[in-house]
Amino acid sequence: MQKGGPGLLPNAAVPACLRLRCFQWHPPRPIKYSNGTLSAKDAMIGAFTALASQFPPPETAREDGLLCLGGDLRPERLVAAYSRGIFPWYSKGMPILWWSPDPRCVMPLEAFRLPARSARKLRLHPFELTHNAAFKQVIRACAAPRDKEGGTWIIDDMMRAYEDLHALGYAHSIEAWRDGELVGGLYGVALGRAFFGESMFHTQPEASRAALAGLVGLLRQRGATLLDCQQETPHIMRMGGVMLPRVIFQAELERALAMQTQTGAAQSCATPEMVESGLPFPWLPWGVVYSYSPDGFWAARS
Numbered sequence: 582m583q584k585g586g587p588g589l590l591p592n593a594a595v596p597a598c599l600r601l602r603c604f605q606w607h608p609p610r611p612i613k614y615s616n617g618t619l620s621a622k623d624a625m626i627g628a629f630t631a632l633a634s635q636f637p638p639p640e641t642a643r644e645d646g647l648l649c650l651g652g653d654l655r656p657e658r659l660v661a662a663y664s665r666g667i668f669p670w671y672s673k674g675m676p677i678l679w680w681s682p683d684p685r686c687v688m689p690l691e692a693f694r695l696p697a698r699s700a701r702k703l704r705l706h707p708f709e710l711t712h713n714a715a716f717k718q719v720i721r722a723c724a725a726p727r728d729k730e731g732g733t734w735i736i737d738d739m740m741r742a743y744e745d746l747h748a749l750g751y752a753h754s755i756e757a758w759r760d761g762e763l764v765g766g767l768y769g770v771a772l773g774r775a776f777f778g779e780s781m782f783h784t785q786p787e788a789s790r791a792a793l794a795g796l797v798g799l800l801r802q803r804g805a806t807l808l809d810c811q812q813e814t815p816h817i818m819r820m821g822g823v824m825l826p827r828v829i830f831q832a833e834l835e836r837a838l839a840m841q842t843q844t845g846a847a848q849s850c851a852t853p854e855m856v857e858s859g860l861p862f863p864w865l866p867w868g869v870v871y872s873y874s875p876d877g878f879w880a881a882r883s
Contacts (some may be wrong), residue, residue: 582686582778582810582817584768591849606670626863633661638839639681646682653677654742656749660862663770663777666834668811673736680811683827687700692795692821699790705830708757708788710795710873718746719754719766723780735780743779744769750866755796756865757788764788766798772864775807775837776800793820799879806838838864 635652642648648667652658654677662668662679671678695703695806720743724735736831744750751772757765765788767781769820810817813824825833871879 620627642681648679648681650676684824685830686810708791711756712871716754722782755792757792767792773838774805777809786883
């Protein structure tokens, strides 16, 4: 979360072995569910697995975390990447670069803690928190240059790609407001019981911490088990972030994305209606928007 700016790689050519094969998604034809035959759900999951398998194994990434390049930023490609612990990160004028760093920064939900000074300030002067109220504003604020060089990795193509994921219900934002003004927030991708944090911003002190605290509370309510922060930052580590070796991270991710057999907020099981809609994902979108109350509880609105 909150990755750096340009200059991700030296200008040297990236080896051809890192290039990603392109894949044209063809949604399966709706098929009636019946015993003893291939269901539409099985066909969808099989096609999604074929797409995800086009990425090299994460353990083959370079020492700096670069796994491969190429492909596209269509929703099905992005979801396939996240399902394998892979994310895009590149600058304008570069090909799409896909990363799987080792070790991986995560925020254990049970270990999250605000610094004492921040907690005290937020008790005295709380922000108003919302969910998905201003996704486009948040991602554009995150894309604003933060250094003298004026660079950003959240280029126009990336913004459009995550806005498409948001429209499908897989990308979410948490906003922090004060006096009706958006002063902080974050966004990321939700799959199953995992949330992949992408970036955060603030224009007032403590606003991004308030948004992250709100996200952690919402994920706890939903029964999430993994909050991926991707890369280590002092901001995240001061609030309880830890670095996991890739093998442990991948095991945690597999558990978070495992299909659920019981109904619940974090259920991640495709339905016939979802299959027939043409969405190529085995995980349900959240499907609700939440409202935050002053006592720290998120209530589903729709």
